[in-house]
Amino acid sequence: MKTHFSKDFLEESTETLRAIAHPIRLAIVDLLFHNGEMTVTDIYQKLSIEQAIASHHLRILKNKNVVKVERDGKNSLYSLTNADYFEIVKTLTKVI
Numbered sequence: 001m002k003t004h005f006s007k008d009f010l011e012e013s014t015e016t017l018r019a020i021a022h023p024i025r026l027a028i029v030d031l032l033f034h035n036g037e038m039t040v041t042d043i044y045q046k047l048s049i050e051q052a053i054a055s056h057h058l059r060i061l062k063n064k065n066v067v068k069v070e071r072d073g074k075n076s077l078y079s080l081t082n083a084d085y086f087e088i089v090k091t092l093t094k095v096i
Contacts, residue, residue, distance in 0.1 A: 017088075019064035024049065024057045026089055028078075032067065033086035037077040 003010070020026060027047055032038060038046075044054035058078055061067040068081045080086070 016064050016066065019060050019066060020085070020088060022057065022060075024053065025061055025066075026092075028054075028057060028061060029066065029080065029085050029089055032078060032080045033083060033089075037070075037079045039075050039077060043078065 005013075020029060024047065028043060031043060031046055035042070040051060040054050040058060043058070044051045047054065058067060058069075062069060062078075065081050066085055067078050069076045069078050071077075
């Protein structure tokens with residue numbers, strides 16, 4: 001395949017897009033962009049989903065370094081590792 005991107009970049013990009021490519025995960029990216037740090041409780045209540053489902057999707061995003069988690073006492077605070085992940089969501093709103 002002829003491209004100016006490296007094979008490693010293309011593979012990593014594909015994996016990151018797969019991680020984001022789910023309605024709940026897109027919603028989580030949107031929430032975190034607009035609200036900053038949020039607990040899993042904040043997230044599942046805002047999205048009207050079960051806590052286990054929110055945790056599952058946050059784990060997928062965390063494993064691909066889309067979100068990070070920091071401890072604050074008993075709470076775990078989730079935030080985007082890079083606000084530019086929201087640009088993917090914004091681009092989708094323009095092309096779909």
